Amino acid sequence: MNAFRGQLELWRLHLAVIVIGAIAELIGIQKIPLGAGAILLLPLLYAFIMAAVMNPNLVPKFGKIIRQKEVQAASPLIVIAIMPFIAKFGTTIGPAINTIIEAGPALLLQELGNLGTIVLAFPLAVWGLKMGREAIGATFSIAREPNLAIIADRYTLKSAEGTGVMGVYVIGTLFGTFIFAILASLFASANLFDPRALAMACGIGSGSMMAACTGALTEVIPSMKEEILALAGASNLLTYATGLYAGLFLALPIVEKLYNATAGKKDLATAQKKEA
Numbered sequence: 001m002n003a004f005r006g007q008l009e010l011w012r013l014h015l016a017v018i019v020i021g022a023i024a025e026l027i028g029i030q031k032i033p034l035g036a037g038a039i040l041l042l043p044l045l046y047a048f049i050m051a052a053v054m055n056p057n058l059v060p061k062f063g064k065i066i067r068q069k070e071v072q073a074a075s076p077l078i079v080i081a082i083m084p085f086i087a088k089f090g091t092t093i094g095p096a097i098n099t100i101i102e103a104g105p106a107l108l109l110q111e112l113g114n115l116g117t118i119v120l121a122f123p124l125a126v127w128g129l130k131m132g133r134e135a136i137g138a139t140f141s142i143a144r145e146p147n148l149a150i151i152a153d154r155y156t157l158k159s160a161e162g163t164g165v166m167g168v169y170v171i172g173t174l175f176g177t178f179i180f181a182i183l184a185s186l187f188a189s190a191n192l193f194d195p196r197a198l199a200m201a202c203g204i205g206s207g208s209m210m211a212a213c214t215g216a217l218t219e220v221i222p223s224m225k226e227e228i229l230a231l232a233g234a235s236n237l238l239t240y241a242t243g244l245y246a247g248l249f250l251a252l253p254i255v256e257k258l259y260n261a262t263a264g265k266k267d268l269a270t271a272q273k274k275e276a
Contacts, residue, residue: 013070013077020050031215041177042208048173114204114243115251117141122255126263133259137164140255143172144205146244150252177212184216195221199228203235205243210236 024043032041056063056071117139125135137155141147143165148157155161184202187193195217202213214232218225 010070010073012066013074016051016054016066016070020047020054023050029211042211044173044208045177048170113201114141114239114246115254118251118255118258122258126259131164132263133160134164134167135263136252136255136259137161137166138168139164140251141165141243141247142204142206143168144243146205146240147247150244150248154252172206173208176206176209180209180213181216184213185220188217188220195224195228196231199224199231200235202228202232203237203239205236205239207236 024046027043027046029043030041053059054062054066056066056068121139122135125131125139129135131138137143137151137160141150148165148169151157151159151161151165157163157166180202184198187198188195198217199214202210202217204210210232214228217228217232221228
């Protein structure tokens with residue numbers, strides 16, 4: 001009862017979410033032509049921008065509407081909000097198992113590319129940007145919904161690791177669709193890769209990025225629209241199925257060990273100095 005009463009007191013936050021969601025859906029998907037392809041602007045992008053603008057820490061004028069109380073309450077509610085995504089993974093993976101099997105070894109092997117964030121991003125985060133434990137959350141994955149759930153369960157989203165994964169999640173949502181649409185258009189137009197390989201590459205575990213990527217590919221190669229959508233969908237589904245386990249049992253432990261063996265020594269030295 002107290003929890004219900006507490007949520008009623010946050011009516012400003014819930015009303016803002018409803019209004020922002022409605023406006024974003026009314027705007028709908030917008031297409032910006034780019035050469036032979038196109039960049040797709042999705043409702044999720046508009047929602048993020050509007051929510052960021054309403055943050056009183058960024059725009060103080062909105063402090064009259066969204067108070068610090070609502071800002072602090074919004075963070076833990078993210079975990080609740082992504083639970084339907086996690087449940088959806090389980091309901092879609094089972095019925096589509098035959099599609100995944102029929103996709104063959106190429107589709108399975110390309111999932112190993114999800115570990116590429118460790119090779120590329122971890123050194124840059126730790127030695128280039130001098131990040132602390134935020135680097136663990138930021139670089140163990142591409143930071144989509146399942147990865148948020150892993151960090152939220154392991155560290156909580158209020159931790160340094162939670163800050164890292166949320167930062168990449170937000171940046172990925174804001175700019176990921178642009179980058180994927182542009183890259184898909186360029187690679188498809190240049191004929192550097194087989195369109196089927198590009199279609200599989202679209203499925204990285206993000207619905208918005210997959211939509212932008214496949215949208216750009218089908219604009220360039222309309223004759224293969226059905227095949228592109230099928231392969232991208234199977235790849236995205238497989239990433240949801242394997243990405244959660246790969247992130248939990250492979251990527252996260254590897255990044256933790258790498259961090260503790262390198263930058264973690266600085267953390268320990270800093271803590272000892274403070275104690276002294």
